[in-house]
Amino acid sequence: MSTFLSYAVPGVPFGCTYAIVAMGLVLTYRTTGVFNFAFGAQAFVSAFTYTVLVGRGVGVWPAFVLSVVVLAPALGWVLDRFLFRRIAPTNTTAKLVSAVAVFVALPELVTLIFGSATRFSPPTLFMNPSIVYFHLFSTPINGLEFETVIVTAVVVVVVNAVLHSRVLGLTVRAAVESPRLLQLEGVRSDRVLSATWMGSSLMAGLAGVLLAPQYPTLQFNDYAVLLVAALAAAALGNLANVPLALVGGIALGVVEGLGSGYFPSSSVWHTGLLPAIPFLLLAILLVARGRLRGLEVSEDPLAGSDPPPPMPITATRGPELDRVIKLAGRALAVGAVASVLTWVPGNWAFTLTTGLVYSIIFLSITLITGMGGEVSLCQATFAGVGAFIAAQLAVHHGVPILLGAVIGALGALVVGALGALPALRLRGLPLALLTLALALLADNAVFPYSWAGGPATGLEVPRPQIGSVNLATTSSKGFFVLALVVLIVCALGVKLVQRATVGRYLDALRASPVGAESVGINPSAAKVFVFALSAGLAGLGGALYASLQQSITPADFNYQFSLIFVVVVVTTGVRTIEGAIQAGVGFVVVQQLLSYLPGRWGSGGLAIVFFALAALTYAAHPEGVVEFEKRVWTQRFERRLNRGGPSPGAMAMAATTPADRSSEAGDRRG
Amino acid sequence: MAEGLAGLAIRSLSVRFGGISALDDVDLDVARSELLGLIGPNGAGKSTLVNCVGGQLTPDAGSVALGGVVLDGMAPFRRARRGVGRTFQRIAVFPELTVREHLFIAARARRRGGARWSELVDRGRPNAEESAEVEATLELIGLTERADVEVAALPLGACRLVETGRALMGRPSVILADEPSSGLDAREVATLSSLLRSLPGQGIGVLLVEHDLAMVAEVCDRVAVLDLGRLIAQGSFHAVMADPEVRRAYLGEVA
Numbered sequence A: 001m002s003t004f005l006s007y008a009v010p011g012v013p014f015g016c017t018y019a020i021v022a023m024g025l026v027l028t029y030r031t032t033g034v035f036n037f038a039f040g041a042q043a044f045v046s047a048f049t050y051t052v053l054v055g056r057g058v059g060v061w062p063a064f065v066l067s068v069v070v071l072a073p074a075l076g077w078v079l080d081r082f083l084f085r086r087i088a089p090t091n092t093t094a095k096l097v098s099a100v101a102v103f104v105a106l107p108e109l110v111t112l113i114f115g116s117a118t119r120f121s122p123p124t125l126f127m128n129p130s131i132v133y134f135h136l137f138s139t140p141i142n143g144l145e146f147e148t149v150i151v152t153a154v155v156v157v158v159v160n161a162v163l164h165s166r167v168l169g170l171t172v173r174a175a176v177e178s179p180r181l182l183q184l185e186g187v188r189s190d191r192v193l194s195a196t197w198m199g200s201s202l203m204a205g206l207a208g209v210l211l212a213p214q215y216p217t218l219q220f221n222d223y224a225v226l227l228v229a230a231l232a233a234a235a236l237g238n239l240a241n242v243p244l245a246l247v248g249g250i251a252l253g254v255v256e257g258l259g260s261g262y263f264p265s266s267s268v269w270h271t272g273l274l275p276a277i278p279f280l281l282l283a284i285l286l287v288a289r290g291r292l293r294g295l296e297v298s299e300d301p302l303a304g305s306d307p308p309p310p311m312p313i314t315a316t317r318g319p320e321l322d323r324v325i326k327l328a329g330r331a332l333a334v335g336a337v338a339s340v341l342t343w344v345p346g347n348w349a350f351t352l353t354t355g356l357v358y359s360i361i362f363l364s365i366t367l368i369t370g371m372g373g374e375v376s377l378c379q380a381t382f383a384g385v386g387a388f389i390a391a392q393l394a395v396h397h398g399v400p401i402l403l404g405a406v407i408g409a410l411g412a413l414v415v416g417a418l419g420a421l422p423a424l425r426l427r428g429l430p431l432a433l434l435t436l437a438l439a440l441l442a443d444n445a446v447f448p449y450s451w452a453g454g455p456a457t458g459l460e461v462p463r464p465q466i467g468s469v470n471l472a473t474t475s476s477k478g479f480f481v482l483a484l485v486v487l488i489v490c491a492l493g494v495k496l497v498q499r500a501t502v503g504r505y506l507d508a509l510r511a512s513p514v515g516a517e518s519v520g521i522n523p524s525a526a527k528v529f530v531f532a533l534s535a536g537l538a539g540l541g542g543a544l545y546a547s548l549q550q551s552i553t554p555a556d557f558n559y560q561f562s563l564i565f566v567v568v569v570v571t572t573g574v575r576t577i578e579g580a581i582q583a584g585v586g587f588v589v590v591q592q593l594l595s596y597l598p599g600r601w602g603s604g605g606l607a608i609v610f611f612a613l614a615a616l617t618y619a620a621h622p623e624g625v626v627e628f629e630k631r632v633w634t635q636r637f638e639r640r641l642n643r644g645g646p647s648p649g650a651m652a653m654a655a656t657t658p659a660d661r662s663s664e665a666g667d668r669r670g
Numbered sequence B: 001m002a003e004g005l006a007g008l009a010i011r012s013l014s015v016r017f018g019g020i021s022a023l024d025d026v027d028l029d030v031a032r033s034e035l036l037g038l039i040g041p042n043g044a045g046k047s048t049l050v051n052c053v054g055g056q057l058t059p060d061a062g063s064v065a066l067g068g069v070v071l072d073g074m075a076p077f078r079r080a081r082r083g084v085g086r087t088f089q090r091i092a093v094f095p096e097l098t099v100r101e102h103l104f105i106a107a108r109a110r111r112r113g114g115a116r117w118s119e120l121v122d123r124g125r126p127n128a129e130e131s132a133e134v135e136a137t138l139e140l141i142g143l144t145e146r147a148d149v150e151v152a153a154l155p156l157g158a159c160r161l162v163e164t165g166r167a168l169m170g171r172p173s174v175i176l177a178d179e180p181s182s183g184l185d186a187r188e189v190a191t192l193s194s195l196l197r198s199l200p201g202q203g204i205g206v207l208l209v210e211h212d213l214a215m216v217a218e219v220c221d222r223v224a225v226l227d228l229g230r231l232i233a234q235g236s237f238h239a240v241m242a243d244p245e246v247r248r249a250y251l252g253e254v255a
Helices: A002-008 A011-032 A039-055 A060-082 A092-114 A143-163 A166-177 A179-184 A189-214 A220-236 A242-262 A268-288 A319-341 A346-371 A379-397 A401-420 A428-445 A477-499 A501-511 A513-518 A523-549 A559-573 A577-594 A605-620 A625-641 A648-655 B046-054 B076-082 B099-112 B128-141 B156-168 B186-198 B213-219 B237-242 B244-251
Strands: A132-136 A139-142 B008-017 B020-030 B035-039 B061-066 B084-086 B174-178 B205-209 B222-227 B230-235
Touching (some): A002 A242, A011 A143, A011 A189, A011 A242, A039 A060, A039 A092, A039 A189, A092 A220, A092 A605, A139 A143, A143 A242, A189 A220, A220 A242, A220 A268, A220 A428, A268 A428, A319 A477, A346 A379, A346 A477, A346 A523, A346 A577, A379 A428, A379 A523, A379 A559, A428 A559, A477 A577, A501 A513, A501 A523, A513 A523, A559 A577, A577 A605, A577 A625, B008 B046, B035 B046, B035 B213, B046 B061, B046 B076, B046 B084, B046 B174, B084 B156, B128 B156, B128 B186, B156 B174, B156 B186, B186 B213, B222 B237, B222 B244, B230 B237, B230 B244
Parallel strands (some): B035 B205
Antiparallel strands (some): A132 A139, B008 B020, B222 B230
16 A cells, blocks of 8 residues: 555646646636647747746746746737637638647747757746655655645636636637627627637646746657646546546546556556557547537638638639640759759759658648548658558568568558547547547657667668669669659549549538538548548658668657648648649758758758748638649739730639628527 | 338437437328428427438437338438438538539439449549439529539529439438528529429428428428427328417417
């Protein structure tokens, strides 16, 4: 019994940190109906600022006020004013991708501003961590642990007080559900929403600063894991129940404490199961809890007045122009390929080859998000599955890398199909969270094994040998041709599916799952198909990436890449194959160009911030910024071609404005 | 009634939403040769009943069968392939698809069972048989001229006609029309009425949920009345309207 308690008691303060974040999520969700994905990043920003300020000699309390009371709400205001407010309330994908962009960009941004040196944990607020205040069941309780429990108790009281303020709650929820409808009631919805985001951000900042001393060093990864663990705790209470979130958080901490105590530190249970518990718990809850499935399925009664998304410009421009542009596009592509093969220097040829390989991985996002209408946050994990299978087969069994790549793609395809099974009844945000849980599960409990992700020093992956041509020796230009061929084959394959009957079914399912099912389309089959094919494509791309880089580690395929990939592809243009290729090439070219910047600005973080900022344009142009620019230029060009008359493109645009279609108000039950 | 023409049979259907009984032990039959009107005040459980037949809602008790086949526990898409067609009170069209594409995918998904490997790589075009059915249905719903317009650009009335046409593809045994006339103008209601009226003659039963009593009186063979989840009367329109319980519940008359 005393052993049990000595393992369980230290888990309580740690569980309290889960509980604080869980209650923050519950508070935000209960008052706004929005699950704030960026919560973890906002918490990190405040924690980071607090640590930097204290490190520069600012007192603990002034630093607390600056980073939590001033900075956090200001950040919330900025995010609302410049990002979330511009997104249509019913556009779940846009909301999700924008939040993901914030989640990825904020930590990189603060690191760029303050430098990326290792930050050690900041001092606690009011208790000394090195003093043991008392013994509980003969387990010493130090200042840090005691403080965490006290703060948790305070947070419980505050959260309850806010949730019981009725008027505030109702207005806020109305503003979130339909800002436009509330506007008609004479309420300034925009101010209500701003205030909500500021409050949510304050809560995140508070949690962040309280948590910082718990970890030996300040790393964003801890905050990402914390967010998911807290989400699992909050999910226990359907994101609505404060006591259950509290109990869930503490229970999670205690279970982890017990696990690390009882399991021998070298056993599979300790290294594999223990870190996976929060993600497994979240995945199970998302699948099993019916109430969580409805998470943020917004139904704005005024959504019917939104214009439908515009057609791709390729479908609406005049036939002569279409022919000219296609010809020019092909000439450009041929020119680019010829240039790479002749005069382009080696490092740029390598960069562009990487871009082609990324394009293959990005095509998997075109499939799942552009065609399937779902956001997956584990595409890099699928790429990793393909890469590690191919690499392990090549290293340990002497399988040729190209054959290994095909086997890896098939392996990823199977993993994708299996991953789709628990996701069958999920859509939108809950599905995205499930994929994130799967990605973190792989990162923490599968890839770290040497039989999977290889030794810590990295897996050496060979370049392919085709006939007598060894692509390792004939510079990277041979690999460029290989990547180009594979990309073209994959693109044609995706195009084929897009045009086939299945493509039509997917269009229907994306637009209205209920309507599609009512005519006999099987949504489960479609989802398994899209997940499997998409995972297979990502796996193939991952295997090629491994061979191109010649050495890979699990860090090359961690969840952050999944998030960045989604942001990059969706903001470039997720509906078209060209979009994926432009995203792939653009991604590496921007990185390469920014790498010429001096010091930390050239370290790669800026590229991530750059692409995340592109998400700002996504809010205004959900079809993708490249697609938007193409439309603008095409129309400008067509106007110049036939002055006086309206352009065919403009006419097609006018035909798709919403006419007099109004959504039936209310859901009257007959 | 011929063996092959067995229609929709609803037995002891009950649904509860929390403490509220939305449907209470309802028995109802729709033959494949009739147009049955289902009326009742708002909240009577009409849409709940339609959702239970379509598979969008799982009832707490009771059974639904079509043509002698029990549908209980079947996913909506399987019911659709078994011959249940339906429209929605809140329209559920695919805005980016054209009218013709709506009808085409409905025809293909219903008839083929929707799972063939060739569908992954075919050109996504209707074959001769499907083409003929699409053109005939376009004619029926009066949208031939707007067949290649994206549905997003159509007014609400036309969208309801598209839904009705979509539900008709693949020749279902029964059509559930959930308030198809709401939001339609007089001319569109006339098109819809004559379309629905023509179906029972072709062996397609119709369950019409409707608030427009004039339309119900004009097109329905038989009328059933729901009130607070209970079926309180069924019979001819005039007989039902003369029923004192119906007058009390539905028309608010004090007996």
